[in-house]
Amino acid sequence: MNQSLTKTLPAAPDQVDCLLIPLKDKQLLLPNVSVAEIIPFSHLLTTASSVDWILGRIDWRGVTVPVVCYEMLNRQTAPAPNPNARFAIINGVGANKKMPFYALLIQGIPKLVHIHEKDIQDVDAMNMGGYDARAVTLGQDPAMIPDLDKVEEALLATI
Template sequence: MNQAPAAGTTPQTLSSLLLPLTDRTLLVPSVALAELINQRPAEPRIGVPDWYLGDIIWRDLRLPLLSFETASSGTPPAAPAPGARIAVINALGGRPHLKFFALLVQGIPRPHKLDASLAPAGAPLAALELDSAQVEGGVARIPDLVGLEQKLADIGLI
């Protein structure tokens, strides 16, 4: 039988998600994901960078839909794969006009429990990647989600 950690101790595991992208997998805490929704057409905006795929409507809110791959490495946005989804992400940067944003993901995120045995992968990092870790199935990148929010602020959209 599992017991709850004693008061004043830290949990031994952290629930996280592996988000599949076109050319990499992101590792994010489960609490970062507000909801996973089916892919839907985005309303394009004029004069925005390639990584800004357009706006989507979610729960009566207009959210920016972003390509992490393009924002971090400048590669052209990939066409959504069959089964692509949209990950609605809780904004962490404390900006009053940005509570959520959306990332195009190329499949369904997989749950992953992080524990003290998490091994750094030492992989080369692209912009907006804080670190890499060895996880089941390969290397996962830890994204700088606040940095991604900053890119939205830098182009004047929040």
């Protein structure tokens, strides 16, 4: 086998590897490094949360991780049950020992995209939620860039 075919090329310095993550009615755009893993939908453990957007908890690699419904967090209706649903395990941005990870309920398999700054175009979006930082398009793909700091702050306020 040609050894040059087995080597992985490093990303260009001005390129960011990202994931387009499918939700009910939109996609989130997240840097690949913010997502620890995509796992199949599994049984949710109950939680004593006082907010409806925390769906429960899952055990992931020996850690109990809260599960967030991003749509409900943004005061939208919950997605219908979906056989393609999965969890995206998100690395906490605040390095908080109480919550190093959390999970987002997602509606399918994310798509890996390689982004250059020139590829992202801001758009005016009437349906931006309180936890969306920017509405953008990548070519023909509309997406929301979430405010992960704000999501994490909301989660930490509930535990």
